[in-house]
Amino acid sequence: MRSELRVLFGRPRTWAMLLALAAIPILIAVAVRLSSEPPGPGEGPPFLDRVTQNGLFVGMTALVVSIPLFLPLTVGVVAGDTIAGEASLGTLRYLLVAPAGRVRLLVVKYVAAAVFCLAATLTVVVVGALVGLALFGAGPATLLSGDTVGVGESAVRALLVAVYVTVSLLGLSAVGLFVSTLTEVPVGAMAATVVLSVVAQVLGQLDQLAWLHPWLFSRHWLGFADLLRQPVSWDSFGDNALLQAGYVAVFGALAYGRFVTKDVLS
């Protein structure tokens, strides 16, 4: 496991992706700072109007901006690379002969992808918070329920949101893991995973497919607003976790079924 994380975080690509994610909150904060008039309520992405009150909200805004594409993109790259990447390097056969054990390899790969999800969301939130604090300073923040909380409390809320988004991405990671067992071409698996995440979101927009919506892994992606109320409403967190767990179970099983019987010929 440690060795897996070392490989993941030892490659320049992972750091490039995290840097790109870190750039999002920085861009937002600088843009807001440089514009002459502060954004009015309800303008721009959610939470943008709160940024000037409390720098911590930069991270939140950046997260909302990243969820539809940037986060799924980076997660798709990591999850799609899990098995297919090893296969294309040829290292898969050596890991299996070592022997790593096919199930163990699959589990380790998935856990590493999950760790990346957490690292990615934390990067956005933490960098956003730091830049926000530097440019706008900290202040009491008004929650969606109208209550005002102190700086410490709002930092906790920001971390909660990061956890929420991480959990949201676990289903997609499982889908990526499965796709990755189907091919030896990592780019194909990455693209397929990212496309699936976009498709899920598009389907989620179509009212005609309302019956399908509860089953889409992207269903609760933007549903973390409940964590910003007083008191915290855990309903959406629970629904989301359940849905993602379902995806992990189904696609984990598919990946298992595919991978344990697969002929490794690369």
Add this chain to the structure above:
Amino acid sequence: MTGGSSPAEPAIRTRGLTKRFGQQAAVDGIDLSVPSGAVFGFLGPNGSGKTTTIRVLLGLAAATSGETSVLGQPMPRALADVLPRVGALVEGPAFYPFLSGTANLQRLDAADRRASPASRHQRVAAALERVGLGHAATKRVRAYSLGMKQRLGIAGALLSPRDLLVLDEPTNGLDPQGTREVRELVRSLAADGATVFVSSHLLAEVEQMCTHVGVMSAGRLVAQGTLDELRGGGEAHVRVRTPDVGTARSALAGLGLVLVQATGAAPSDRAADDAGEGSRDGVVEAVLDGAAPPPERIVEALVAAGTRVRGFAVERATLEDRFMALTGEGFDVVG
């Protein structure tokens, strides 16, 4: 270890091992038997099923039918017990280019759950030293030459003490020094009691380091046995170079040797005889079987019969001759 391999038990045995890809059988019912402690050369032209066989032996691919046992245990059922005792180099080395040689080996070592993390550093350093890569240990593999990668691959196979080494084209891309080192390495591993299974199409290499040989052709195992048995399949020949082809032929026939038709541009009997003194040399060849007199007696008889012997040689069939005859590639001048 349950039912560990006794010396009498082959290190690798297959019965009717078959692997199909769709309609095509890449490996077609082979019965392989690699004695414990042997250095087994697994020969065959490209695409004859060598690597596919190795993949099945190592559990990377599932056999379509047939039985396999490695180190005395049934495969792929005992995979998890057997593989830690097997070191392998399969179809070229493969590494993470963005990691150093040391880091690559550490990852490989970490993949084996039975390898103790405490002694990992030591094992990796020892393996690198053994293949002469100590100085390049911290370099990224991206910067390695093909030969260095090959060495690193062999180091990976030697991380833990192994009972069986499966080396697929181990000297591929190595310079002459490297090739020689690999030969030495294989010898020293065999001397330690390990069985070494080497696939190759470099016949000279196999002839120099193997005790046993198996030959694949088009998915079938067309021959296997000790190196001598296999070479013995083609008999020794005497080869006489002389202008007096006719007298040589009758002298040899008189000794009870079976003549082989002359090779190359040798002139016909009559032409050589007619040309007389100072004519071009012809070559007379005969099979030297067990009943034949010793070579010095043959020369004596030839000279006594008045043959001007200008060249005389006893030639054993080389592995290459046998290989070509078995795999049906190349051209057969004698036939």
